Each structure stands twice: as C-alpha cells, then as structure tokens.
Amino acid sequence: MFGLSLTKLLLLAAVAAILWYGFKAVRRRDRRRAEAAQPPKSVPPATELMVKCSVCGTYNPSGVVCTHRP
Ligand SMILES: [Zn+2]
Numbered sequence: 299m300f301g302l303s304l305t306k307l308l309l310l311a312a313v314a315a316i317l318w319y320g321f322k323a324v325r326r327r328d329r330r331r332a333e334a335a336q337p338p339k340s341v342p343p344a345t346e347l348m349v350k351c352s353v354c355g356t357y358n359p360s361g362v363v364c365t366h367r368p
Contacts, residue, residue, distance in 0.1 A: 348357040351364040358364050 347360045349360045350357050351366070354364065354366045356364060
C-alpha cells in the first residue's frame with residue numbers, strides 16, 4: 299500500500315538520520331571554530347594613566363608631553 303515497502307521506509311529513516319547527525323556535527327564544528335577565532339573575553343581592557351598638566355590643566359596620557367593647546 300502507498301507504494302512504500304518496509305525496506306524503503308527503513309532506507310528513508312537511515313538517510314534522515316545520517317543527514318540529521320551530519321548537520322549536527324557540522325554545526326558543532328562551526329561553533330567550535332568560531333569560539334577559537336574569538337579572543338577570550340576575560341582579558342580586561344587596557345587602561346592608561348592620565349596625568350593632569352600643571353600649566354593648562356588638561357589630562358594627558360602619562361609620558362605624553364602636553365603642548366598646551368586650548
Ligand atoms: Zn598643558
């Protein structure tokens with residue numbers, strides 16, 4: 299009936315299972331590759347010590363000489 303034999307149904311189920319597990323494996327591999335490409339987020343951002351100029355009052359990164367521009 300319906301033109302489907304038990305063998306065809308089993309073959310269809312096997313193909314569906316292979317596709318399902320194949321897609322799952324590809325998705326897992328892509329996620330692992332994306333995680334490896336991204337830098338770890340636990341590293342804090344680099345901060346710079348700012349020093350106030352005693353002449354004009356502007357803040358400059360330490361080690362940078364102020365040019366006293368307005
Ligand atoms: Zn200055």
